[in-house]
Amino acid sequence: MNPHGTRQRFHQGCRCESCRNAWNCYQASRARARRRGDWQGLVRTKAARSHIEKLGASNRVIAVAAGVSASVIDRIRTGKKILVRSRDAVLAVRQQDIANAYPLLSAGAFIPADETKRLLADLESAGFNRCELGRKVGLTELRIEKPRVRLWNAKRVERIYRKIGTKAA
Numbered sequence: 001m002n003p004h005g006t007r008q009r010f011h012q013g014c015r016c017e018s019c020r021n022a023w024n025c026y027q028a029s030r031a032r033a034r035r036r037g038d039w040q041g042l043v044r045t046k047a048a049r050s051h052i053e054k055l056g057a058s059n060r061v062i063a064v065a066a067g068v069s070a071s072v073i074d075r076i077r078t079g080k081k082i083l084v085r086s087r088d089a090v091l092a093v094r095q096q097d098i099a100n101a102y103p104l105l106s107a108g109a110f111i112p113a114d115e116t117k118r119l120l121a122d123l124e125s126a127g128f129n130r131c132e133l134g135r136k137v138g139l140t141e142l143r144i145e146k147p148r149v150r151l152w153n154a155k156r157v158e159r160i161y162r163k164i165g166t167k168a169a
């Protein structure tokens with residue numbers, strides 16, 4: 001059973017307020033994305049390509065810094081189409097993110113989820129629900145229940161926290 005406040009729990013039949021909110025948020029974000037045409041929208045992007053060339057790091061490092069998979073970086077380099085939200089994530093990478101990605105990489109593909117959970121809890125207590133948080137980085141939702149979290153998801157949460165955490169505090 002998924003926790004309350006997730007669209008999965010709503011799907012499992014719960015109609016409590018927090019599950020209804022999660023469901024509505026999910027539907028609304030899908031509708032918004034469809035209107036923007038980028039729900040599964042693909043683009044070929046020269047901007048992202050020249051951006052990663054400027055960053056001058058390996059695919060894996062850039063992928064971790066951007067919170068996308070390494071194959072996305074490869075697709076950019078070889079001029080293939082990628083998701084709009086992946087392009088946006090790559091364009092948002094700064095040199096500092098690259099520097100931060102190296103120590104993370106040596107920690108492997110998964111890292112302990114404690115810090116990610118703490119950041120999410122902070123944001124949630126400031127009134128952001130997870131669906132809304134997820135939407136800000138182009139995920140349909142953010143569910144961190146396991147003790148370990150994928151690096152790129154941790155990076156995504158960090159990025160949102162940097163962006164809105166200070167405003168929320």
Ligand SMILES: [Zn+2]
Nearest residue numbers: 004014016019
């Ligand atoms: Zn519920």
